[in-house]
Amino acid sequence: MARANEEVEALLQEYADLIAITGGDAFKARAYEKAARAIGGYHADISTLDAKGLREIPNVGKSIADKVIEYLRSGRVSTVEETRATIPAGVRELITIPTLGPKKAMVLHEELGITSVDQLLDAIHQQQLRDLKGFGEKTEANILHGIALMQKAGGGRILINAAMDVAEQIVAELSRIPGCERCAYAGSLRRMRETIGDIDVLVAAERSAPFMEALGGLPATAEVIAGGEKKMSIRTTKGLQVDLRVLPPSSWGAGLQYFTGSKAHNIRTREIAVRHKLKLSEYGLFDAESGDVITSETEEEIYARLGLPWIPPPLREDRGEIAAGLRDELPDLVTDGDIKGDLHTHTDLTDGLAPLEDMVAAAAARGYAYYAITDHAPNLFMQRMTEEKILAQRERVRGLDRRHHGMRLLHGTELNIGPDGDVDWPEEFLNGFDLCVASVHSYFNQSRQDLTRRLVRACEHPNVTVIGHPTTRLIGKRPGVEADFDAVFEACARTGTALEVNSHPERLDLRDEDILRAKRYGVKFAVNSDAHAITHLPYMRYGVGTAQRGWLTKDDVINTWPLAKLRRFLRKGRP
Structure with missing residues (x-):
C-alpha cells in the first residue's frame, strides 16, 4: 500500500544510520539522509522513473540512483544488506530508541555487549552506563525517556497519514465491486485521531462474500487473521490490521455510528436511548419492549431520535459533546x-x-x-x-x-x-x-x-x-x-x-x-x-x-x- 517513494526513503535512511554506526564518512551518511528526504517528498512515483529521471530529484546522484533502481527491480540493495550483516541485530534495535543515536548504540554494544532494549534497561538500573565516556545520569534519564516513548508508540499504532493511505485505497477497491451500496472507513481514523491502532472498514451490501474475497485477494494483504459470514480481519504486508464488516443497507447509519465510536461516546448515546426506553446497537435503534426498529438507515436519524443533532466524528470523545448537543450548542467546526x-x-x-x-x-x-x-x-x-x-x-x-x-x-x-x-x-x-x-x-x-x-x-x-x-x-x-x-x-x-x-x-x-x-x-x-x-x-x-x-x-x-x-x-x- 505504501508508495515506492516511502519504501526507498526508509531504506536510504536506514543505510545512513548504518554508515553512522560503523563510523563511516559523516558526509556520506548526510548525503543519504538528504536523498531519503528528497525521495520521500518527491511528487512523482519513483517506480515510474528510470535512472536519468531519478537523478533529476534533488540530492540524488548516480550512486544513489543505481541503488534505487536495484531496489525497484529486486526488492533489495546488496550494499545495504552487506552493511546490515556487519552490525548485530540488537544494535539495529537500539537505534530505534528516540534520544539514542547510532554512535552511542555502538558504544553500548562494544563496551557492555548490549544487544537488546531489555539488556539496556538492566544496565541502566545497575548504573553501568555511568563509567562510559559521554554517558552520565542525564544520558540515562534521556534513554529511559526514549524507551518509554518507543513503547508508548508501539502496540501497532501508526501515524494517521499512513493509516489513511491504506484505508482510502481499500475503500476505493471495495466500492468498485457490484452490489456495494456504501463503503467507508470508521473507528479512530474517522475521528481523526493522531495515531491509529487498526482500520475499520464498513460496507453496505446484501451479499458479503464478494467483499471478503476481494479484501483477502488484495496485493497488500499478507494474511487473513479471522473470517466469518459478515466480518473479516486481515493483516497487511506492513503489519496493519484491517477489520471489514458488511452490513445490511438498512442498518448502515446504526453501524457507522457504532463502529466510529469512541467507546465512551457510545456509552453516552446508549444511556440516552435507555432513558427513552429504546435500545441502540450496531443494527439499529429499537423499541426496548417490542423490539421494533425505530430507525437505522442514517446517523442523522439515529441522533435525531435521541434528541441530538448529528455530532461530527472528531467530537465523539465524550468531552462534553453530548451535553452541548442537548443544549444545541455544538460548534460549527472549521472544514x-x-x-x-x-x-x-x-x-x-x-x-x-x-x-x-x-x-x-x-x-x-x-x-x-x-x-x-x-x-x-x-x-x-x-x-x-x-x-x-x-x-x-x-x-x-x-x-x-x-x-x-x-x-x-x-x-x-x-x-x-x-x-x-x-x-x-x-x-x-x-x-x-x-x-x-x-x-x-x-x-x-x-x-x-x-x-x-x-x-x-x-x-x-x-x-x-x-x-x-x-x-x-x-x-x-x-x-x-x-x-x-x-x-x-x-x-x-x-x-x-x-x-x-x-x-x-x-x-x-x-x-x-x-x-x-x-x-x-x-x-x-x-x-x-x-x-x-x-x-x-x-x-x-x-x-x-x-x-x-x-x-x-x-x-x-x-x-x-x-x-x-x-x-x-x-x-x-x-x-
Whole structure:
C-alpha cells in the first residue's frame, strides 16, 4: 500500500544510520539522509522513473540512483544488506530508541555487549552506563525517556497519514465491486485521531462474500487473521490490521455510528436511548419492549431520535459533546473548504525540496486565495540564510504575486526562538516581512521556568505573529517541551499572537487537548502544513482534523479569514 517513494526513503535512511554506526564518512551518511528526504517528498512515483529521471530529484546522484533502481527491480540493495550483516541485530534495535543515536548504540554494544532494549534497561538500573565516556545520569534519564516513548508508540499504532493511505485505497477497491451500496472507513481514523491502532472498514451490501474475497485477494494483504459470514480481519504486508464488516443497507447509519465510536461516546448515546426506553446497537435503534426498529438507515436519524443533532466524528470523545448537543450548542467546526491559505511553508532556499515556483503553483492548484513562503532565518546555521538571499527571494515572490489565478503571495520567514527568547534579525529588518512565524528548534531540555519565559517573550515580540509547532513534539520520537502552556496561552491572547496547529502527521502540534485549553483563553490559531515539499501541502487535512477535535470554528482560525482581515491581524497593532 505504501508508495515506492516511502519504501526507498526508509531504506536510504536506514543505510545512513548504518554508515553512522560503523563510523563511516559523516558526509556520506548526510548525503543519504538528504536523498531519503528528497525521495520521500518527491511528487512523482519513483517506480515510474528510470535512472536519468531519478537523478533529476534533488540530492540524488548516480550512486544513489543505481541503488534505487536495484531496489525497484529486486526488492533489495546488496550494499545495504552487506552493511546490515556487519552490525548485530540488537544494535539495529537500539537505534530505534528516540534520544539514542547510532554512535552511542555502538558504544553500548562494544563496551557492555548490549544487544537488546531489555539488556539496556538492566544496565541502566545497575548504573553501568555511568563509567562510559559521554554517558552520565542525564544520558540515562534521556534513554529511559526514549524507551518509554518507543513503547508508548508501539502496540501497532501508526501515524494517521499512513493509516489513511491504506484505508482510502481499500475503500476505493471495495466500492468498485457490484452490489456495494456504501463503503467507508470508521473507528479512530474517522475521528481523526493522531495515531491509529487498526482500520475499520464498513460496507453496505446484501451479499458479503464478494467483499471478503476481494479484501483477502488484495496485493497488500499478507494474511487473513479471522473470517466469518459478515466480518473479516486481515493483516497487511506492513503489519496493519484491517477489520471489514458488511452490513445490511438498512442498518448502515446504526453501524457507522457504532463502529466510529469512541467507546465512551457510545456509552453516552446508549444511556440516552435507555432513558427513552429504546435500545441502540450496531443494527439499529429499537423499541426496548417490542423490539421494533425505530430507525437505522442514517446517523442523522439515529441522533435525531435521541434528541441530538448529528455530532461530527472528531467530537465523539465524550468531552462534553453530548451535553452541548442537548443544549444545541455544538460548534460549527472549521472544514477543509474553509481554509483560504497556508501560512507556513518552505522552499529549497533552506530545507525544502522544491523551488519557489513549484510550491506556489502547487498551492494555487489547491484553490488557495493566499499563500505564505516562510523559509528559515539565519539562526538555524545549517540553512545558511543571509539578508541578501531572503531579499532576493522577496523580489521573486513579488514577481509571482497574482500570477496564479489571482492568488496573493505573502513573504514571511520562520524565525528561531533562541534559548532566552530572542529571534533572528532586528525589528527594523523584520518589519519588511508580511508575517513572521517563530518556533523553538533546540534547547528542549531547559527548565520549565526558562522555557515558559522563552515562549512568552517570543509572543511579546511585535513582529512575531504565529508560534510554530508550539510544543515541538514529534509523535513517538520526542515529547513536547515542559513549559507552563497556560501562561503561554494567556500571553498569546494578550499579545494577539496565533498558535499554530502544525498539520505534519509527525507533529500535529498543538494537540487537540492543548487546543481546547488554549481556546478558553481566547487564542486564535493558524492551521498550517509546514510543507517542505509539494507532497506535504495536502497534510492540511490532518491539521484541520486536529482543529476539529479541538472544537475550533472558522472564527478561531486566522487562515480562514479574508486577506484584508488577516493582514490586520498580522500587523499586531503596528502601523
